Amino acid sequence: MDSVNNNGHHSESLGQDGKFDVLIIGGGPAGASAAIYTARAGLKTLVIDKGLTAGALGITGKIANYPGVSEQITGAELLERMRGQAESFGAQFVSDKVIGVELTGEEKVVFGNQGTYNSRSVIIATGSMGRGSRVKGEDRLLGRGVSYCATCDGAFYREKDVMVAGNSDEAVEEALFLTKFASRVHFLSPAPEVKAPRHLLDELEENEKITLVKGASLVEILGDSKVDAVRYAPRGKPEVELPVAGAFIYLQGGKPETGFLQGQLNVSDTGCLLVDREFQTSIPGVYAVGDVLCDHIKQAVISAGEGAIAAIALEKNLHGRSKASVDWSK
Secondary structure (H helix, E strand, O other), X not given: OEEXXXXXXXXXXXXXXXXXXXXXXXXXXXXXXXXXXXXXXXXOEEEEEOOOOOOOOOOOOOEOOOOOOOOOEOHHHHHHHHHHHHHHOOOEEEEOOEEEEEOOOOOEEEXXXXXXXXXXXXXXXXXXXXXXXXXXXXOOOEOOOEEOOHHHHHHHHOOOEEEEEEOOHHHHHHHHHHOOOOOEEEEEEOOOOOOOOHHHHHHHHHOOOEEEEEOEEEEEEEOOOOOOEEEEEEOOOOXXXXXXXXXXXEOOOOEOOOHHHOOOOOEOOOOOEOOOOOOEOOOOOXXXXXXXXXXXXXXXXXXXXXXXXXXXXXXXXXXXOOOOOOOOOO
């Protein structure tokens, strides 16, 4: 198995046997902080993340209250620093979207669009950008033109027009990938500006196969047995019906990202993941930290702290110790 860096390009191999001590799902402040601690403790660590702007911190324009960072920086810049620190201790990052897990066995298995990952333990740090509602027609036409994975389904749309809806580097990367097959890619951003790294924005804007529409809300996906068109609403203008053969959706919301868990972890009456004081879930070796937890105060520094607590506890439990071993000098 090859690793993929944050730009989606293949880099060094993911270990000799492809098995890790810890898989961290989500590369925001909670996941990146956990990776710093697990990698520093000598655990083979892999972080699976959808991209810098897939989470709440990554799309934050200004950070001025993070301890130790006196200058004003963007959330993406802070994440890049945290990831660089984790990588300096040996952590690896792969750009992928997790679509399923098998957590009940001694070996944990995580399924992504790009591959399957095996580990002794898992930290869930997927945040709360999940979507609470679907676009009209989305569920009905799922698998019949509606897709959440260009890498999986892009080849089915050779010489056809498709639509990508989203506002993150994941959405941009998927749109760029689709240009290998589609004759035209219509990129609908719900915001006036697309939130993605500059190099990706340049590729998006310069690609002759991509039509960029900013400030457009996806209203409906149309078709009987398959996708025939989408309807979207440009800001301050009448709705537009756009004929397309495929609708690739990467929209974000405000719910905890837990759908991929498929009910394998215990939750509260309100559907919130249950964790103990060390952030371990109902399955030993599986932890959850950060904004994915309902009763969590949504601040980057708190998410980072929770990631550190879980990582220290995980390392202790993997080695069968009753107390955590903390080395301040490394």
